[in-house]
Amino acid sequence: MIMEKHITILGFAGSLRKNSYNKALLQAAEELVPKDVKLEIFDLEGIPPFNQDSEDQLPTTVRKFKARIKAADALLIATPEYNYGVPGVLKNAIDWASRPYGDNAFDGKPAALMSASPGMLGGARAQYQLRQTFVALNMHPINRPEVIVCYAEEKTNEKGKVTDEKTREKIAQLLEHLASWTRKLKE
Numbered sequence: 001m002i003m004e005k006h007i008t009i010l011g012f013a014g015s016l017r018k019n020s021y022n023k024a025l026l027q028a029a030e031e032l033v034p035k036d037v038k039l040e041i042f043d044l045e046g047i048p049p050f051n052q053d054s055e056d057q058l059p060t061t062v063r064k065f066k067a068r069i070k071a072a073d074a075l076l077i078a079t080p081e082y083n084y085g086v087p088g089v090l091k092n093a094i095d096w097a098s099r100p101y102g103d104n105a106f107d108g109k110p111a112a113l114m115s116a117s118p119g120m121l122g123g124a125r126a127q128y129q130l131r132q133t134f135v136a137l138n139m140h141p142i143n144r145p146e147v148i149v150c151y152a153e154e155k156t157n158e159k160g161k162v163t164d165e166k167t168r169e170k171i172a173q174l175l176e177h178l179a180s181w182t183r184k185l186k187e
């Protein structure tokens with residue numbers, strides 16, 4: 001029997017909203033992780049607005065966030081779309097964790113993306129904008145499957161559970177691909 005290397009994924013959502021659809025995607029991912037994979041979730045609540053004057057003395061929440069990113073083998077980001085782009089909360093957290101210069105926590109990390117929106121495009125535009133940032137961060141995102149959840153209110157219940165079977169299948173596939181991509185990069 002082949003033993004697969006254990007993988008830890010750190011997941012975070014670009015929404016602070018209690019009933020966030022994107023947080024619901026992460027919760028579904030927690031339930032759907034493959035064998036030998038653990039998903040930990042980090043809440044971006046409490047990360048202050050970025051100020052470059054503080055980057056040599058990072059706020060505690062940012063230090064914790066950076067440490068969790070560095071300790072993880074891979075990242076899973078669930079992003080809403082705000083005004084056709086990445087929400088400020090998420091971009092702000094990413095900017096902090098990429099600093100100071102020379103200590104970018106995202107450097108070389110494998111990553112996967114998901115998005116959810118009540119709209120018909122499911123946050124796709126925010127995903128592509130985030131991919132552009134991944135280039136600056138020197139990350140290694142997987143391309144497929146694309147987990148773009150449109151009409152999110154029809155695919156989740158009032159308890160914030162993703163109930164749509166096709167969406168759950170896509171999330172499971174995304175996790176499988178992320179795990180095998182992460183193992184490949186470690187070889």
Ligand SMILES: Cc1cc2nc3c(=O)[nH]c(=O)nc-3n(C[C@H](O)[C@H](O)[C@H](O)COP(=O)(O)O)c2cc1C
Binds near residue numbers: 015017080081119
């Ligand atoms: C400031 C703002 C801008 C928004 N812009 C978009 C948008 O460009 N595209 C879209 O699909 N939804 C947009 N929405 C609706 C969000 O998709 C919706 O609020 C969603 O629930 C946010 O994700 P969450 O449930 O994870 O918090 C916007 C919402 C806000 C508050």
